[in-house]
Amino acid sequence: MPVEEFVAGWISGAVGLVLGHPFDTVKVRLQTQTTYRGIADCMVRIYRHESLLGFFKGMSFPVASIAVVNSVLFGVYSNALLLLTATSHQERRAQPPSYMHIFLAGCTGGFLQAYFLAPFDLIKVRLQNQTEPRAQPGSPRPRYQGPMHCAASIFQEEGPRGLFRGAWALTLRDTPTLGIYFITYEGLCHQYTPEGQNPSSATVLVAGGFAGIASWVTATPLDVIKSRMQMDGLRGKVYRGVLDCMVSSVRQEGVGVFLRGLTINSARAFPVNAVTFLSYEYLLRWWG
Numbered sequence: 165m166p167v168e169e170f171v172a173g174w175i176s177g178a179v180g181l182v183l184g185h186p187f188d189t190v191k192v193r194l195q196t197q198t199t200y201r202g203i204a205d206c207m208v209r210i211y212r213h214e215s216l217l218g219f220f221k222g223m224s225f226p227v228a229s230i231a232v233v234n235s236v237l238f239g240v241y242s243n244a245l246l247l248l249t250a251t252s253h254q255e256r257r258a259q260p261p262s263y264m265h266i267f268l269a270g271c272t273g274g275f276l277q278a279y280f281l282a283p284f285d286l287i288k289v290r291l292q293n294q295t296e297p298r299a300q301p302g303s304p305r306p307r308y309q310g311p312m313h314c315a316a317s318i319f320q321e322e323g324p325r326g327l328f329r330g331a332w333a334l335t336l337r338d339t340p341t342l343g344i345y346f347i348t349y350e351g352l353c354h355q356y357t358p359e360g361q362n363p364s365s366a367t368v369l370v371a372g373g374f375a376g377i378a379s380w381v382t383a384t385p386l387d388v389i390k391s392r393m394q395m396d397g398l399r400g401k402v403y404r405g406v407l408d409c410m411v412s413s414v415r416q417e418g419v420g421v422f423l424r425g426l427t428i429n430s431a432r433a434f435p436v437n438a439v440t441f442l443s444y445e446y447l448l449r450w451w452g
């Protein structure tokens with residue numbers, strides 16, 4: 165089983181993640197709190213109240229965990245394609261796999277990574293939603309002191325299953341949309357690359373960026389539900405499941421609720437996934 169894909173997936177994921185984290189914090193706040201009037205208002209208030217550091221809340225854990233999550237995604241995707249088409253990463257340029265195979269391999273990668281991602285994502289969302297400014301003398305202490313404390317508190321208060329709160333919504337969000345992610349990427353690369361050649365850096369950046377947008381646009385409705393399920397219980401409101409969360413969100417806020425965070429998700433998706441795919445391709449060619 166080729167391991168390069170796993171390592172390349174890890175490094176490229178980390179590069180994309182740091183770049184995209186400030187967007188991500190604004191998104192999570194907009195999706196789960198109702199006090200902000202929009203993206204700009206949210207950014208200004210985070211900056212004023214919590215300084216630049218406010219945008220990077222909850223980042224250390226995802227950076228550490230992306231090693232597992234992105235390597236599972238890219239590693240499983242690439243190895244699933246190898247199983248389905250019997251071609252390696254390099255050979256696929258000359259013999260492109262069918263879109264059906266790309267989609268299935270992407271869905272498999274998405275499905276498996278969701279389980280690794282679930283606890284890390286839960287902790288990230290809980291920390292991002294703490295609005296207290298960072299430790300100033302006399303200020304109230306936030307509920308969670310950091311990622312490990314957050315993980316330990318959830319474990320103590322809600323048991324090991326508590327760490328998987330929202331995991332089902334996350335799996336539903338990621339399985340089809342990661343199929344869409346890889347189809348868009350491979351499709352655009354194929355379109356703009358002469359037969360049998362490697363795509364140019366510009367092509368990889370643009371195809372990666374649009375893959376990110378296509379996948380995030382389709383993922384946003386379930387992303388809203390996922391974030392809400394992860395915050396559930398902390399501030400009252402108890403949803404009976406994914407469907408119940410959908411129905412009660414729509415009843416209270418209208419169908420527009422599914423679009424919450426769409427603009428910011430897309431704005432974040434382009435640069436994050438452009439650099440993710442660029443570093444992924446180059447690492448593999450370099451080791452190739």
Ligand SMILES: C[N+](C)(C)CCCC[C@H](N)C(=O)O
Pocket residue numbers: 177337338341342345376379380383433436437
């Ligand atoms: C499937 N869904 C759109 C949810 C995620 C796509 C993941 C791609 C990348 N790690 C990123 O954070 O943008």
